[in-house]
Amino acid sequence: MGRDYTTRYYPVYLDLGDRLAVVVGGGAVAARKIRTLVDYGARVAVIAPVAVPELERFAAEGIVSLERRGYVRGDLEGAFIVVCATDSEEVNRAVYAEAEQRGCLVNVVDVPELCNFIVPSIVRRGQLQLAISTGGAAPAVAKRLRRHVEEHVGEEWGPYVELLGEVRMLVMERVPGGEAVRKPIFEAIGASDLLDRIRSGDSPSAEDVYGEFVGGGSL
DSSP states (O other): OOOOTTOOOOOOOOOOTTOEEEEEOOSHHHHHHHHHHHHTTOEEEEEOSSOOHHHHHHHHTTSEEEEOSOOOTTTTTTOSEEEEOOSOHHHHHHHHHHHHHHTOEEEETTOGGGBSSOOOEEEEETTEEEEEOOTTSOHHHHHHHHHHHHHHSOTTHHHHHHHHHHHHHHHHHHOOSOHHHHHHHHHHHHTSSHHHHHHTTOOOOHHHHHHHHTSSSOO
16 A cells, blocks of 8 residues: 555664665665665665666675666565665566565655655764654655754764663662662763763763762762
8 A cells, every 4th residue: 555644654773783685776875775774784685787886896895795687576585674776666666566575674765655664864873863754754854853953962972872871781780679779870860960071071981970870979
């Protein structure tokens, strides 16, 4: 069934590590999608009769596999996620139909009715990721909001979130009593000036923070 701009998409983060991503198309748009898939650890197979130099380089370096031909039915076997970026409506529809039949996640770029997922605009600060989507209705607005978030969520958020993760592990390992005891610790750390201190150039260790909030500090 086709999609319209009232479709409600379920936000989710996917683990693409070592999963097969098939990309049909070898142009600049496909290359941009492939860079992201590779960055997130997917095994990328590209099918395209002609590929831009960047993809040829990726193939030569073993970053992706590249078959220099057109798509044929059966090319999506084993795929977890499929991206199609071609100018051919016939190819786009054929890829979407096979992906749907196989139960793959599929995105035909810029054709919302041939997608069962859409890709948000993403702001990354280390392990912190902020995804922005308008459900395909206004991609330019999503990009505008992304730029706004980028201006207001600085790079210090990356080390801050990483540090909180390390502190969380220490608390989980060392503080008995379950959530009732641990939750106030996490809330106190979150409400503290730790982010401002990192922004100002301070670099506390997880042990420092643990000692401050658990080992005789604020709590």
